[in-house]
Amino acid sequence: MTMQPIEDTYDAIVVGARCAGSATAMLLAASGMRVLVFDKSPLGADTLSTHALMRPAVLLLHRWGLTERLAKEGTPPIRKTSFIYADHRRTNTVEVDIKPRLGVDALYAPRRTVLDRVLADAARDAGAEVRHGVQMLDLLRTEEGRVSGVRLRDESGGTREVRSGLVIGADGRRSTVARLAGSTPYVVGRHTTSVAYRYFRDLPVDGNRWYFRPGMGGGAIPTNGGETCVFASVPHAFASGPAADRAETFRQVLGQCAPDIAEALLSARAVSKLHFFPGLRGFLRQPWGDGWALVGDAGYMSDPITAHGITNALRDAELLARSIIEGNDLSEYQTARDDLSLQFFEISDRVASLDWDIPTVQHYHKMMSQEMNREEEALVALTDAPATAA
Ligand SMILES: Cc1cc2nc3c(=O)[nH]c(=O)nc-3n(C[C@H](O)[C@H](O)[C@H](O)COP(=O)(O)OP(=O)(O)OC[C@H]3O[C@@H](n4cnc5c(N)ncnc54)[C@H](O)[C@@H]3O)c2cc1C
Numbered sequence: 001m002t003m004q005p006i007e008d009t010y011d012a013i014v015v016g017a018r019c020a021g022s023a024t025a026m027l028l029a030a031s032g033m034r035v036l037v038f039d040k041s042p043l044g045a046d047t048l049s050t051h052a053l054m055r056p057a058v059l060l061l062h063r064w065g066l067t068e069r070l071a072k073e074g075t076p077p078i079r080k081t082s083f084i085y086a087d088h089r090r091t092n093t094v095e096v097d098i099k100p101r102l103g104v105d106a107l108y109a110p111r112r113t114v115l116d117r118v119l120a121d122a123a124r125d126a127g128a129e130v131r132h133g134v135q136m137l138d139l140l141r142t143e144e145g146r147v148s149g150v151r152l153r154d155e156s157g158g159t160r161e162v163r164s165g166l167v168i169g170a171d172g173r174r175s176t177v178a179r180l181a182g183s184t185p186y187v188v189g190r191h192t193t194s195v196a197y198r199y200f201r202d203l204p205v206d207g208n209r210w211y212f213r214p215g216m217g218g219g220a221i222p223t224n225g226g227e228t229c230v231f232a233s234v235p236h237a238f239a240s241g242p243a244a245d246r247a248e249t250f251r252q253v254l255g256q257c258a259p260d261i262a263e264a265l266l267s268a269r270a271v272s273k274l275h276f277f278p279g280l281r282g283f284l285r286q287p288w289g290d291g292w293a294l295v296g297d298a299g300y301m302s303d304p305i306t307a308h309g310i311t312n313a314l315r316d317a318e319l320l321a322r323s324i325i326e327g328n329d330l331s332e333y334q335t336a337r338d339d340l341s342l343q344f345f346e347i348s349d350r351v352a353s354l355d356w357d358i359p360t361v362q363h364y365h366k367m368m369s370q371e372m373n374r375e376e377e378a379l380v381a382l383t384d385a386p387a388t389a390a
Pocket residue numbers: 015016017018019020021038039040041047048049050051052053054134135136137170171172173176195277295296297298304307308309310311312313
């Protein structure tokens with residue numbers, strides 16, 4: 001199929017077509033804006049993730065008409081979350097049933113090869129031009145310094161300039177748009193976890209299982225294809241060193257904090273290599289300026305230990321798109337984002353220290369739950385959603 005050439009001008013250009021970028025593009029296009037969204041990776045490419053979506057993310061996907069699409073792709077509904085806390089003295093399990101509320105009757109943990117494709121398709125269905133294998137190289141500016149477009153390398157390898165009134169960086173935690181626009185972080189975390197994870201078959205789990213032990217964490221999350229994503233988190237051990245040593249650490253950490261999973265792995269079948277995330281301290285960056293904005297990890301990243309990045313990305317796509325469509329000052333987007341993020345970020349950072357005792361981390365989890373309820377209520381209050389997928 002011959003690709004139409006990218007046009008010379010758009011109302012908005014979105015750099016990065018994963019959860020934040022595609023969701024933002026979908027919402028803007030559905031309001032009638034001419035939107036280009038592109039990603040340097042191929043469509044359907046995988047990325048680092050343990051996939052767990054929290055209630056506010058499922059609420060938005062439901063509102064956008066996309067939970068059915070995820071279910072059709074074989075994403076299993078998750079109806080129970082178990083928190084298993086252990087120290088050298090005892091183990092305490094807290095089970096939480098996912099109660100049907102506001103259209104959400106289950107959580108999901110879709111593989112990113114599924115979620116990001118479903119969102120990119122929804123953006124295309126809403127009228128956005130969605131391109132993969134296209135890389136942003138530079139920002140264009142007017143003589144006054146306002147961002148006015150991008151220089152990009154297209155699918156054929158040629159470079160060209162494309163103009164727009166607004167360039168949105170949804171290009172992840174190492175955002176080029178943020179760097180070129182001069183956005184700096186104004187909140188930075190003190191702690192970070194390093195993570196190792198792998199997919200297994202023949203490892204049935206009854207919902208999401210999160211394990212916490214002083215100095216470490218782990219989990220087992222059911223995802224597409226009958227597979228379970230098993231992960232371990234520690235302060236630094238997965239950041240570097242021979243892969244065999246890190247694989248041994250993965251086994252040891254699970255043996256200590258998730259012994260039932262470690263035992264079940266003996267009869268399960270590994271269907272992927274071990275993936276490693278070395279760790280990166282979280283941050284909130286200035287998310288807008290003259291002619292530009294940031295959404296998703298590009299603007300706000302929290303440590304993976306609290307599995308909230310995709311939820312933040314979808315929420316902030318909704319907040320940013322709404323501000324743009326309503327013609328508001330983007331400072332309102334920043335205020336809304338920060339109001340729903342700062343307390344959660346602080347708790348997430350404390351959990352990421354892995355330096356707590358069990359009553360303390362349980363207290364953090366209660367605080368997180370309250371923050372998530374507040375987040376869900378804020379999204380519900382935005383009743384007239386700017387768009388739904390067709
Ligand atoms: C180990 C690990 C586990 C995690 N587990 C969870 C979890 O269980 N639940 C959860 O909610 N979150 C989790 N997260 C966080 C989650 O993955 C991120 O928050 C989420 O991916 C952010 O989405 P995004 O769309 O903002 O950016 P990204 O997913 O980072 O996508 C950015 C895109 O921009 C593209 N891009 C970058 N530069 C350019 C350029 N110059 N031109 C064109 N394209 C460009 C990239 O190719 C990329 O596809 C985890 C993160 C890690 C590291």
